[in-house]
Amino acid sequence: MTENSFEPKIIAFLCNWCSYAGADLAGVSRFQYPSNIRIVRVPCSGRISPPMLFSALKQGADGILVSGCHPGDCHYISGNLFARRRFALFKNLLEFAGIEPGRVNFTWVSASEGERFADVVSQVTEAVRQLGPFNRF
């Protein structure tokens, strides 16, 4: 398998209120993005805990995308703000242990940002494609 023909599997954890709706809008608006992502809808980005991300990686994901509402827009007021602290530390810890920086990604996509969603997915997919299959574990 050459580098170019590698199609990464990316698990996207999207919050129900913003990012999932953003993904929906991207579809409705016909913004194209790669089909490499598998979406898991969660109530809030604050719901995402590191064990879930490890599960995805262990079960064969090559990359991960977590997306929630922009700070200040959380449906539950502060879920994404707690999540932001968690993700900041978690991403650093993963990189510290040698997981490549582009594997696990966090972003904010609002319900009106269909285009941003498509951009994020395209660019994350491309970055993971460049990294190649995840074989750390």
Added chain:
Amino acid sequence: MSNSYIPYSAIIDDITVETEDASLKTFKLVIENEEERMAWRHNPGQFAMISVPGKGESPIGIASSPTEAGSVLFTIFKIGSVTTALHEMEKGERVGLRGPMGNGFPVDTAFKGKNIVIIGGGYAFTTLRATIAYLLANRQDYGHITVIYGSRSPGMLLYRSELEQWAKRGDISMNVTVDRQAPGWEGLVGFVPTITEKVAPSPENAVAMVCGPPIMIKFTMPPLEKIGWKDEQMYFSLENRMKCGLGVCGHCTCGPLYVCKDGPVLTRTQLKGLPVEF
């Protein structure tokens, strides 16, 4: 050396929902390979490991009597990951079956010619059902048979149609009770220990099998002792966490005994020498 870790392939031939809350279902399993199916032998009171590949294995008491050949019945409570997966399976699906394991009740030896008292509570009644079916199939070998079986409510009783059939027979005394009076219930009302005291089976030439939650067992002992029951006449079936079922892995140990191999059926005399770790 045979490899006891490899399960038989068995097909779910039938599923019966036993209780009103559907937390208990009876699975009829048929071993796929005919040779293995014919070679299967078990005693009432034995158990087997049922596995859902990918989820794991659980030890489950065998609910069918050896006299009901061709298939094996298991009544399973939905509680952990394996049993939940089993409850979600359908007729025709394949599971793993390892066993039979443990000693079972000594129905062909110590029980022969004796009066038999069977006391069960809740869903611990499954292996007792196996025993009753066996005793009735070999009715001439035993004396008087008394059954005391209690559950929370009528809807939580297992094997209701069979209970009714047995009650109609003249050669077995059935005492089925529920904890509280319920609409439409015409049978006994009260906890198992209370009913035991009322029915008060004589210890003479008799053995008792007591299976149920620890609290029921604890309170059933005094009324029996009061009328002269001895420790060696009382048989219990223990349920410890088990993994291998072969007396190796160590999970079910209770002092020097492996409940899976030396048990699960133990007399009260045996239990008295053991640490209370069950």
Added chain:
Amino acid sequence: MKTIFLNEKELLALLASWCETFDVYAPNDGKGEDAACSVIGWGKIASKEEFYGVLPDKIAKGVHKTSIKPFFFPQPETLVTFTSDNKPCAPLANTVGQKRLILGVRPCDARSVMLNAMPYRDDPYYQANQNKTVLVGVGCNEKAITCFCEKTGGSPLGTDGLDILITTLGTGFALEALTNQGDELLGSQGAALDEALLAEFTKRRESFAADAQKANSTPSLKGKDLMSLYQSKIWQDLSQSCINCGACTFLCPTCYCFDIQDEAIRKDKGSSNACACGTGGCACDAPSVRRIRYWDSCMFPLFTKHASGHNPRGTKEHRVRNRFMHKLKYFPDRFGALSCVGCGRCIRECPVNIDIREVMTTLLAVD
């Protein structure tokens, strides 16, 4: 069975010759990279320098950090595999694989293999692992401060479980064949012991055997009513400092409890894609689930916890008591010997310094 005498050069040559028919393992620092067998602290050796390190007069005093238990009881070991339609693969255990020979085994560790074989008598995997392994031991010239093999029924020159025992003798080494396999391995090498060496060898054996017998606490422990201590305060005192980790049980060569679990096999991740049989020719070349067994410890609360939530050994005190009672009472009741070989690893590595020798002393003091 023969006993032969070799000088250092001859011994090194003999060790090297074994590499032709065996995978030869010896103590090391890391984890073996060998795909067939990864055992922490033991690795394959082939070079002369490495052989030098396992000579009885060069090897470090006392036991190696980790025991040889994982050679027989791998962590994890695949028991069965299943295809995606839930069919189990039914080949025999991993009988395939190169025969292996382990060098530098201390008598206490070798004895643990024999003791574990008692509960594992009918276990095809353990038996297969044992059948493909030759144990070459080195006698202990000196004891470490944590060593107490004699107390448990062993001896620094003990031969239980070994195929060959190498000891220093005079200006060279005595190699004692203890099984037919060991006898074959020694072949026609070297000379038999001459009269003077034989006298020294026999005298040493006898004196060690006598010492070991005198020190052995097995008979006295078996003579005590240890169940009377079940409610004793000593368990509370011991468990007070215990943190309930599994360091003691996992380092212990004679702790053999395990758990069984199913795991999905990831098709794309290479290494674990093989069926349990390893033949590759069975019906399930594409297993989707593997059922593994891996070490478990009675120190963990989950070990005995029922699905209902009830836990028969729910407290730390229960579990600490069970560990010691199993080693010193329950196992002896069942199999006749203590489930302890006196290697001292648990004493050395316990984070809170719980010392099984003190527990034995306390138990022996009971009337």
Added chain:
Amino acid sequence: MNNVNDIITQELRAFASSLLESGEVSAFLGFAHGSLPMTTRPFVAKTPEDAQKLVWNSFCVLNLANYLPALLKSIEPPRGPKDPPPEGPLPKAGVIATGCWSRNIVVQTQENQVDRSRLVIAGVSSRGMVDRKKVLKALDGKEITKIEEKDHDLIVEADGAIKELNRWSVTRDNCQSCVHSSAVVFDHWIGPKLDDRQAPNRFKQIEDIEKMTADERWAWFSKEIETCIRCYACRNACPLCYCETCFVDDSNPQWVGKSIEKADAAIFHLLRAFHCAGRCTDCGACESACPMGIRMRLLTKKLEKDVFELFGDEAGMDASKPLTMTTYKLEDPQGFIFEPKHGQKKE
């Protein structure tokens, strides 16, 4: 002349025994001698006589805060699961605490694991605890049969030979980079009080690893955890780990496999460390408890560094402040958030 440890030991015994004598506490938690050189045992003194067994030396490597929740529970009058708590104040326990242990007590208070009012804390300044593995290494792995401690040196007897080691050179990594060596909360002070140490390279170990490439870091991490036997000594020695069911024991779903294979060991160590984020005081108990010599503390130290640099927090320094992970600020840094380059793939 008496050395510092002897002075502390004497004062500690006197204090503990007076508390037990007067009945102010029903148990006093400290350390007693172990059966081997360089070992100590956490020990609960229940009588003034017991208190004479307490010791203080450079080998008190476990974190006593770890025992407090269970100890406090054990000295409560026995009652059934449904009985109401007894009236009046519950019995107290005494404990000796260094900087890091006392900070863990603060964290436990914040997390409602211990009731501060039921503790009598004997504060002490830690002079750094000795790393047994470093001593062994300094003696080329020879078996140590005896060790004598002076204020600044260790006299080690190994296989007949005697060697003098500078004590500080063999103290633990976490002690060498410690900046809060004296108890931050206490009711009584034991021994000389030292000023907070100005560790010049508090995060040097971490910075060295951060400088590596991702592949190098993975190689380092893999090597570090390859000998993990999954005994959970690190978890169980940690005062932060008190969950009823640990994530490693969850079976449905199962977050982490139970074997010693690389993926399982890696996930275990990363998650264990992450659970300590914003709570870890770098007491080093995990590393000291590890029978295999794994330096898992480097992971928690990395988190400690990030918590300090990103959010300005140090765990256990102030009971009135919320714990890092239980709060947020609107202006928290978010440089790690993926920002797409705009409009790359628009149709």
